[in-house]
Amino acid sequence: MLFGATTVSNGGEISVIKGQEITVSVLLTGTGAVAVSYEIQSSGDGTNWVAVVKDSLTGTTSASEKFVFDAPSWRLRAVVTAISGTGAALTVLSEK
Numbered sequence: 001m002l003f004g005a006t007t008v009s010n011g012g013e014i015s016v017i018k019g020q021e022i023t024v025s026v027l028l029t030g031t032g033a034v035a036v037s038y039e040i041q042s043s044g045d046g047t048n049w050v051a052v053v054k055d056s057l058t059g060t061t062s063a064s065e066k067f068v069f070d071a072p073s074w075r076l077r078a079v080v081t082a083i084s085g086t087g088a089a090l091t092v093l094s095e096k
Contacts (some may be wrong), residue, residue: 002078004093011078013046014094016071023095024053024078027064034085035059038092042073049077 001025002011014023028036040053052072058065078092 001049001074001094002080002090004089004091005080006083006087006089008080008082011080012090013043013075015074016076016096018071018074020071020096021023022066022071023066023074025066025093025095026055026057026064027093028057028059028080028087028088029061029091031061033058033060034063034087036080036088036090037082038090039079039081041079042071042079042090043075043077044073044082046075049079051054051079052076061071 035058037056039051041049
């Protein structure tokens with residue numbers, strides 16, 4: 001979905017089966033104080049995207065979280081809406 005993003009950006013979309021259980025792992029790394037705001041977005045057509053998860057992570061050197069939800073539509077992507085800190089980088093992975 002998103003690998004080592006260091007700026008506000010959209011990750012690549014993944015195809016899922018609507019209603020399929022998806023596990024998402026989010027990892028923020030950097031040096032010292034790091035912070036990120038991000039969204040997991042869903043789309044039925046690949047053009048119109050809606051945030052299904054909006055969250056923030058903060059930490060010293062790293063922070064992570066993992067969650068499970070049922071895919072509300074056919075496509076998912078991760079979006080960085082804000083990121084700060086020395087070398088701050090966000091990775092978002094999904095498991096079907």
